[in-house]
Amino acid sequence: MAVERDDLLKEIAALEEEVGQLRRAVVSHAVIDQAIGVVITHGRLLPGQGWDVLRTVSQNTNTKVRLIAEQIVQWPYSGRLPEDIQQALEAALARPAATGRTRTPTTSADF
Template identity: 60%
Template sequence: MPEPPTSADRIAALEEEVAQLRRAVTAHAVVDQAMGVVVGYARVGPDTAWEILRDVSQRTNTKLREIAEHVVQWPRCGWLPQEVRGALDTAVLRRAAQAGRPLRRPERPELPDRPGRAAR
């Protein structure tokens, strides 16, 4: 018969649970911020922005949190990794087609696409 957990074991388990919850809250906040960027970029609602981020994550085989971190930094640095940018634009165009909107590439932000490149 297994021994019951000690107080120290229970404290360690609770500390690990608290750490996991903190990471989840942080990741959730970054995803929410990235959704806001996508809403502004693609002129879509929050639900569609979530679907676009999820699609980019799946198509690039990258964790959603990592995609969100890139997207949140994009307006500040003006650059997205090429694979992420391509998947983002493809997802936006796909959602536009599903919604019956004209198929056109979203407007580029005023910031440069790559470090060292002037804005258009």
């Protein structure tokens, strides 16, 4: 009986951990989706191109996509974007391969 109870408690703990991970994933996904919206608006991109730009910025700054997304989502409100992220974003937006077309660079004053 004690073994069954221990197994049950372990299973409950594992399920609680999984639920916590799923909740964090949902929040992270929402922030990333919002950041994609900011990127496609700022860069005048197609929706499918926003993810590529975010991923490129993440790789070029060696920063997790979620953290990049959090900074980008706050950008229109704060008017500030960390310099390394700003530079990587502008570089990613300027590359025709990343965006599928050329674009005229904009400045942070657009936000």
